[in-house]
Amino acid sequence: MATVSDVPDEPGQPPALTALSLAEISQESKTKEQVITPFDVSGGVDEHGKAVAIDYDKLIDHFGSQRIDKSMLERFERLTGKPPHRLLRRGLVFSHRDLNLILDKYEKGIPFFLYTGRGPSSGSMHVGHSVPFEFTKFVGTPSTCTQRVTANKSNRRYLQDAFNVPLIIMLTDDEKFLHSPKLSLKDCRKFALENALDIIAIGFDPAKTFIFADTEFIYGGHGAAFGYNILEIGKKTTNNQIKGTFGFNDTYVVFFWHTTHYDVNWSVTYQVNSNNILEFAFPATQSATSFATSFPFIFGSNTKIVSKIPCLIPCAIDQDPYFRQCRDNAPRLGLVKPALIHTVFLPSLRGSESKMSASDTESSIYLSDTDNQIKKKIGKAFSGGQDTRELQEQIGGRTAVDVPFQYLTFFLESDEDLESMRERYEKGQMQSGEMKAAATKELQAYVAAFRERRKAVTTEIRDEFMRPRQLVFKSMPPEKEQVAMLEERRKVLQKELASIDGDLERLQRSGQA
Numbered sequence: 001m002a003t004v005s006d007v008p009d010e011p012g013q014p015p016a017l018t019a020l021s022l023a024e025i026s027q028e029s030k031t032k033e034q035v036i037t038p039f040d041v042s043g044g045v046d047e048h049g050k051a052v053a054i055d056y057d058k059l060i061d062h063f064g065s066q067r068i069d070k071s072m073l074e075r076f077e078r079l080t081g082k083p084p085h086r087l088l089r090r091g092l093v094f095s096h097r098d099l100n101l102i103l104d105k106y107e108k109g110i111p112f113f114l115y116t117g118r119g120p121s122s123g124s125m126h127v128g129h130s131v132p133f134e135f136t137k138f139v140g141t142p143s144t145c146t147q148r149v150t151a152n153k154s155n156r157r158y159l160q161d162a163f164n165v166p167l168i169i170m171l172t173d174d175e176k177f178l179h180s181p182k183l184s185l186k187d188c189r190k191f192a193l194e195n196a197l198d199i200i201a202i203g204f205d206p207a208k209t210f211i212f213a214d215t216e217f218i219y220g221g222h223g224a225a226f227g228y229n230i231l232e233i234g235k236k237t238t239n240n241q242i243k244g245t246f247g248f249n250d251t252y253v254v255f256f257w258h259t260t261h262y263d264v265n266w267s268v269t270y271q272v273n274s275n276n277i278l279e280f281a282f283p284a285t286q287s288a289t290s291f292a293t294s295f296p297f298i299f300g301s302n303t304k305i306v307s308k309i310p311c312l313i314p315c316a317i318d319q320d321p322y323f324r325q326c327r328d329n330a331p332r333l334g335l336v337k338p339a340l341i342h343t344v345f346l347p348s349l350r351g352s353e354s355k356m357s358a359s360d361t362e363s364s365i366y367l368s369d370t371d372n373q374i375k376k377k378i379g380k381a382f383s384g385g386q387d388t389r390e391l392q393e394q395i396g397g398r399t400a401v402d403v404p405f406q407y408l409t410f411f412l413e414s415d416e417d418l419e420s421m422r423e424r425y426e427k428g429q430m431q432s433g434e435m436k437a438a439a440t441k442e443l444q445a446y447v448a449a450f451r452e453r454r455k456a457v458t459t460e461i462r463d464e465f466m467r468p469r470q471l472v473f474k475s476m477p478p479e480k481e482q483v484a485m486l487e488e489r490r491k492v493l494q495k496e497l498a499s500i501d502g503d504l505e506r507l508q509r510s511g512q513a
Helices: 019-026 056-063 070-080 099-107 127-136 144-150 159-163 173-179 185-200 221-236 239-246 277-288 317-333 371-379 389-395 403-411 415-426 432-455 459-465 479-512
Strands: 093-097 113-118 167-171 209-213 253-259 264-270 311-316 339-343 351-355
Touching (some): 093 099, 127 159, 127 311, 127 432, 167 185, 173 185, 173 221, 185 209, 185 221, 209 459, 277 317, 317 339, 351 403, 403 415
Parallel strands (some): 167 209
Antiparallel strands (some): 093 339
């Protein structure tokens, strides 16, 4: 007899449609399990109907990843010669898949590359979006052609410079368009270009970084209009329509219960609402970026060598489902499974049971917010302090749920200052207003520094970051191979230009006639 646990969850399912979550919905209880998917993040509800914080230990168990422990941090420091980043020290970068194998390869001199990304759903990113990017690349001593962008000596570079490896940043404007009914393709393409400017202002090195937007890189060139129409019609076409037209079968989720009192079997068939067909296909697009063979202009054309180059993906843990199915399928293609390193979510202003959302202005602090806007938002943020000054002094505050303190754990560099505030707050020696003032000061400084760097990022700088080209890194393809690829590309362009010249000449002759 099958049980609920025997029914596998289907990879890529939208939130609340897996076998486990359907079983939970069927139970008559106030409790609700946390939901962490690329589409929905919430910490769940306890037996009293109260929202609870996200349980990251439970996530590790549920997703089957590994916790980053002290020995891993020590190995990081030994191999890179840099102390662990504050996000690592404080457990905010907390989980991984095969990071040990990446470090093994690095120790042996075997190259790898970094891959991270952003789904552009708004014109400005919020500070929560910046966390994986900040970890991937921290601003530090200026580098050649980005001195104006990266001139902030108080910060430091981390993953990209620590390992001296190339970085690929994917802007999934196609996925945002496909999954968001209210967003037009034009909107998403515009957001991608604006977000690229924000990302560059984090301080990435153009010699080592390639940024691309799906709609331009995948659907660009002569096929751009064709590709855009694929997206437009694909968004309108549902899975049910395709099944009805072609007779394709769908898989139904069936639950079985065995009731000993009545000795009967009870079964339920549950059919989900139909998503558009390209939502089902998109995980393959996001997966393809983790393979070095997708970028011959960076890694070279020798597929026998390039197919063995591994990838490390720094990302928030809600993106993990995309790469679980990728890791399952990569060996079948003779490719290396991508490794992942997971960050926690920056909490919503409303509380640690959810993350900041770009579509909810009341939950987020944007990188474009003014000092006054930041002050007002943090002033309204959920506090772990007591209702009165007297109670705060008697009982103390709860830093575990205090949103302003949580923000300080992300952005305050000094471990000593952070621990001092933790102790004083929990002992009642620091009031909620003081904690909010400290968080306000730190976030204002962070966003103000970003705004200055952002002013220096021109569209010309963005164009260079987004131009397919050879990146500079250890173990890059030999010069002979680079020259051969460039010459081949030049031949193609010269042939194209000759054809254009011929067309123009014909039109000019026709006009003269």
